[in-house]
Amino acid sequence: MDRILLMTSFARAVETGSFSAAARDLGIGQPRVSRDIAALEDHLQTRLLHRSTRKLTLTPEGERYYADARRILDAVGEAESSLLKPAEATGLLRVACPTALAHAFVLPHVPDFLARHPAVSLDLQISDRYAGLVDEGVELAIRIGHLEDSALRARRVALFKRVCVASREYLAVHGVPETPDDLRAHECVVYTLLTSGSTWRFKDAEVTVSGRLRVSSPEAVRDAVTAGVGVGYGPQWLFADGLQDGRLVLLLRDHEAPPVPIQMLYVANRLLPKRALVFMDYFAAAFARVAGLNGGLDG
Incomplete structure (x- = not known):
């Protein structure tokens, strides 16, 4: 046998x-x-x-x-x-990655990564669903937030700010919230896959918000907020274009929560193949070049 x-x-x-x-x-x-x-x-x-x-x-x-x-x-x-082949990474690498992060910062670099490692195949599983590293055969997972599973290890590759934003048109009609608690009286676009649910976290408060629109995509939050549907909450880089051209306004800046880490997770008791190690090194360096990810700190 x-x-x-x-x-x-x-x-x-x-x-x-x-x-x-x-x-x-x-x-x-x-x-x-x-x-x-x-x-x-x-x-x-x-x-x-x-x-x-x-x-x-x-x-x-x-x-x-x-x-x-x-x-x-x-x-x-x-x-x-x-x-x-001592110097070559080989084989199929399965990586789980959140949707918005994949489109903004991972997919643009995939062609160069594959060109640098011609013996590696990449199965990039793009979803905001929580993928299990053990039972779904995923070797690496790029995740937003702090590590809570002791069976996993994490390499921190970036930090970013979560911000509260709204369009100028929305604010002209509904007014500008001055404190996190003021959000209870506003139309908020709720991202249903946020780990904290409909609770938005700030430096000095946690506020449960509500609104008539709930979506399961970060991009949908951005688009709805830009269209004036309500107030949004998410990574600053998600709203970068609207903030830069003035369509969106940063709110509650004095109440911003501490930066949130982006981490690459892997199973603690599993020997990582070289294909996984080169992926982590490559994308840690790629994230470090993005100003909105605060320099991509190693951890």
């Missing part, structure tokens, strides 16, 4: 979401993947996956085994890579 092959079939099934997708990725038949995973479960005497016609779901035992198997496979790949 070749346990590395069995682990590989299992890990790719988890990461791709199906036996057939794993088979295509590995260049083998779907029945082979199914047999490999069945053999692995028989060897371990435990069920690793719940199968259904729609998707595969890890059992609790499968979650634990996947984390260990992924770490082992990464170590094997890194060991082989270091002998075959």
Whole structure:
């Protein structure tokens, strides 16, 4: 029994979401993947996956085994890579990234990154949904905010300010809020995927806001605020164009909260392959060149 092959079939099934997708990725038949995973479960005497016609779901035992198997496979790949081509990053790298951040600061640099590392393939998973690094096969996640999961490690690559803004047209009709508490009387455009929900954080207060428009996209917040729908809250770089050309106005500047970190997260007990290390180094340097990200401090 070749346990590395069995682990590989299992890990790719988890990461791709199906036996057939794993088979295509590995260049083998779907029945082979199914047999490999069945053999692995028989060897371990435990069920690793719940199968259904729609998707595969890890059992609790499968979650634990996947984390260990992924770490082992990464170590094997890194060991082989270091002998075959010591200076070259290789393989498929899966990176999760928030939508607005991806479009503003990651995607513009992807062509150059891939040109510099021709043996690396990039699966950039752009979503504001919280992607799991263990159960979804993601090696790196770019996330906004402070690290709260002790199973993860973080490299801080940037800092930015969250600001409150509105259009001149909106303020002319509704007035200018002077304190965070004044926002309770204003139409606020609520970003539904904000980790704090509809609570906006300031230096000296947390205010639960409301409004008739709720959206699940940062860009939609920006567009709605620019159109005069209401007051918005988000990273200053999101509103940079409107602030620069005068369509938008910064509000409550004396109440701004401390800067928020942008971090690259990875699983603490997993050996990072070189493709992940070069990605972190490249984009930390790219973020450092953006004034709105406060110099991209390493942490």
